[in-house]
Amino acid sequence: MRGRVVALPWAGQRTWERRRGRLLPYLLVSPAVVLVGLITIYPSLYVVYTGLTDWSLQRAVIRFVGTNNFLTLGRDPLFWQTVLNTAVFLVGSLTGAIVLGLILALLLNERLPARSIFRSAAMVPFTISAVVVGVMWRWIVQADIGIASYSLASLFHVSVPFLLDDRIALGLLILIEIWRTTGYAMILLLAGLQGIDPIMYEAAEIDGANLRQRLGYLTLPLLMPTILVATVLLSISGVNLIDLILVVTGGGPARLTETIGVYMWKESFVFFNIGYGAAVAMIMFLLNLGLTLAYFVIFRRA
Amino acid sequence: MASSMKSRTVTRRRFLGAAAKGTVGAAGLLGGLSGLAGSRLARAAKPVTLTVLLPEHWKAIQGIEQKNPSLVPPRRMWYYERAVQWEKDHPDIKLEHQSVTWDQIAPKFIAASQAGNPPDILTVDGNEIAGLATGGFLYPLDQFKYDEWSDFNKDVVDYCTVNGRIYAMSFYVGLWLYFVNWKLLKAAGITQPAKTWPEVVSQGKLLTKDTRGLGRPDQWGFGMTMASAAFQQGPSHLAQIVWSLGGRVADAQGRALIDTPEMAKAVQLVAELINKDKVMSRDVLTMPINGQPDLFNSERWATGILHSSFYPPTVAALGKETVGLAPFPVFPGGTTYGTVEVFVSAISTKAGKDPNKRDAAFELIKYFGANETLWAAAKHQFGLPVRKSAVKNPIYTQDPALGFLAQYTVDHGRPLPIIKEVRFYFETLMAAVTTAILGRASIQAALQDAQRKYTERVR
Numbered sequence: 001m002r003g004r005v006v007a008l009p010w011a012g013q014r015t016w017e018r019r020r021g022r023l024l025p026y027l028l029v030s031p032a033v034v035l036v037g038l039i040t041i042y043p044s045l046y047v048v049y050t051g052l053t054d055w056s057l058q059r060a061v062i063r064f065v066g067t068n069n070f071l072t073l074g075r076d077p078l079f080w081q082t083v084l085n086t087a088v089f090l091v092g093s094l095t096g097a098i099v100l101g102l103i104l105a106l107l108l109n110e111r112l113p114a115r116s117i118f119r120s121a122a123m124v125p126f127t128i129s130a131v132v133v134g135v136m137w138r139w140i141v142q143a144d145i146g147i148a149s150y151s152l153a154s155l156f157h158v159s160v161p162f163l164l165d166d167r168i169a170l171g172l173l174i175l176i177e178i179w180r181t182t183g184y185a186m187i188l189l190l191a192g193l194q195g196i197d198p199i200m201y202e203a204a205e206i207d208g209a210n211l212r213q214r215l216g217y218l219t220l221p222l223l224m225p226t227i228l229v230a231t232v233l234l235s236i237s238g239v240n241l242i243d244l245i246l247v248v249t250g251g252g253p254a255r256l257t258e259t260i261g262v263y264m265w266k267e268s269f270v271f272f273n274i275g276y277g278a279a280v281a282m283i284m285f286l287l288n289l290g291l292t293l294a295y296f297v298i299f300r301r302a
Numbered sequence: 303m304a305s306s307m308k309s310r311t312v313t314r315r316r317f318l319g320a321a322a323k324g325t326v327g328a329a330g331l332l333g334g335l336s337g338l339a340g341s342r343l344a345r346a347a348k349p350v351t352l353t354v355l356l357p358e359h360w361k362a363i364q365g366i367e368q369k370n371p372s373l374v375p376p377r378r379m380w381y382y383e384r385a386v387q388w389e390k391d392h393p394d395i396k397l398e399h400q401s402v403t404w405d406q407i408a409p410k411f412i413a414a415s416q417a418g419n420p421p422d423i424l425t426v427d428g429n430e431i432a433g434l435a436t437g438g439f440l441y442p443l444d445q446f447k448y449d450e451w452s453d454f455n456k457d458v459v460d461y462c463t464v465n466g467r468i469y470a471m472s473f474y475v476g477l478w479l480y481f482v483n484w485k486l487l488k489a490a491g492i493t494q495p496a497k498t499w500p501e502v503v504s505q506g507k508l509l510t511k512d513t514r515g516l517g518r519p520d521q522w523g524f525g526m527t528m529a530s531a532a533f534q535q536g537p538s539h540l541a542q543i544v545w546s547l548g549g550r551v552a553d554a555q556g557r558a559l560i561d562t563p564e565m566a567k568a569v570q571l572v573a574e575l576i577n578k579d580k581v582m583s584r585d586v587l588t589m590p591i592n593g594q595p596d597l598f599n600s601e602r603w604a605t606g607i608l609h610s611s612f613y614p615p616t617v618a619a620l621g622k623e624t625v626g627l628a629p630f631p632v633f634p635g636g637t638t639y640g641t642v643e644v645f646v647s648a649i650s651t652k653a654g655k656d657p658n659k660r661d662a663a664f665e666l667i668k669y670f671g672a673n674e675t676l677w678a679a680a681k682h683q684f685g686l687p688v689r690k691s692a693v694k695n696p697i698y699t700q701d702p703a704l705g706f707l708a709q710y711t712v713d714h715g716r717p718l719p720i721i722k723e724v725r726f727y728f729e730t731l732m733a734a735v736t737t738a739i740l741g742r743a744s745i746q747a748a749l750q751d752a753q754r755k756y757t758e759r760v761r
Contacts, residue, residue: 058433143585157517163588254736
């Protein structure tokens, strides 16, 4: 009897049912897969194809140019300037938002009076449209009539060229981005903090750990996955940021505060060079991918 | 069992076959019926709906849809009046309006065209026409029989002509010229507006003041937009200076001329007005688009270069006695020019190829380009004439300011030439100007760099 297969009359039916059971999950996810394919994968592949053409909206003919767009990019000093600006912007805004967000999260994790009001208030800047934030800040720093310019002139007789000096303008953009995203970082980090078991703090206190030790040896290591998530999300958002920069500085003065996102937008939608813009978009994608992998490596080591 | 299965399969096949044949037959029948219906409707000249893309800041749509003129800004009443009149005159051709911001009209139109659903009619700044026509998004207007092209100013028709074909018709023009605040001028003892740049400087020094005692002027003697955000305004002003020096801003093939002695002199003038003579605020480099009326109306600019269509709002803010108009200043011995901003309407390629819409669309284009539109635009927003026959109308002579503007347009108005990659040219030129004025590079180096970038782009 051992090893002998007996063909039972209902065996075929069971095989079909098993197959159907295996197929069912694929059938259930297929609408989502098709949808994602249509709205994400196909456009992404199309961007890759477009980046290899000289497609301009002002020309009727589209030619395949291979890697020409990427070679042109490499030769364009303005492109490298935008990469540098993006790096400075990211380092400044990410550091500021994560550090301030962490401080706020630690404070608002304590039993403070009206802490829910503070938590909500901290999130408000992130809920406002980036365009509105940009317009508001542009008014604040507007020469003469802006409250910042007017206050500095009235109190200190100082005239700060907020939008005329590219270093100050880039600093201003970083400041605005920190103001805008700190609340978001705080909410993520607060959720991470609340996921830490209070018993661990009690145990640390019993062992005589002071506040600094609890923060350094307990809170931060346990919060690392959340900090990683916040860093990745804010980093991608920072690389892709266009609207805020366009409204506040327009990339000026003399295109010196353009980030790679603004450069891509101008090439595609102001100068109508869709092929070249798609090549820049691919570089942006690779930049986001590289940064995300780098964060994973750095945080894993940390 | 087997035979019963077979017979069931055959039945299903037969059924499916019959169903398919039935579907094809029904589709053919329906198609034939709809074709019949279509041809019958076409013969009966069925009502046509034309979609018209307007600039958002005209804010005319809500008023037109609700037939409520109070919802339309006074400056845009000319469009309201013409649209309402159109509906009365053409009950069979309905207009549906869409709007986007001024700078997004061309991108939106291109995107909609690419998607196969462009608006039928486009109203846009004329400098976009060359790009749109080259891209194949516009239908040539010389396909239609029209014998009034010779009545239009030749410069304006040339401006709408790409590769020998006319793609747009202008419905009015505007230009930039010298606005003065007589109250401030008289207070400074000035009796005549400056005609030359040295006079602008000498008068500007009298007019530039620190009225608040904050250690920096808040009333500037002169103002002229040089911000890249203001798009074609800076390049237009530079062109006015270049032309007055006898130079050109583009060659016959439409390639921009950036690194020229005349352009260098123009940039040097602007740099000196800001850095050396200090009669113009450095903030002109970053001011928002169309920010000039606010600065002039709040008396932070005592004099400045403003668009002619801003005359009515400045008069409303400061009073007719206070606002004065004068020709664009020149270097001594030079000829004054006003860069004409040409507003045009055009037909999308899709509408042009649609036999149901083609004629209706051109009818609307003709209506927009008629003298009645010019006069309405003149009445409400100082729109300036593009047709020779229009200038004879008393509307241009009854108001001295409008009369001066109309005559200045005829005598000294000149649109920018058609320039390849015009948007890239604007951005690159203004970046070079800013770089030079901020002292980040010499004027020569900045212009050479801009010319190199531009030449590489159009190659």
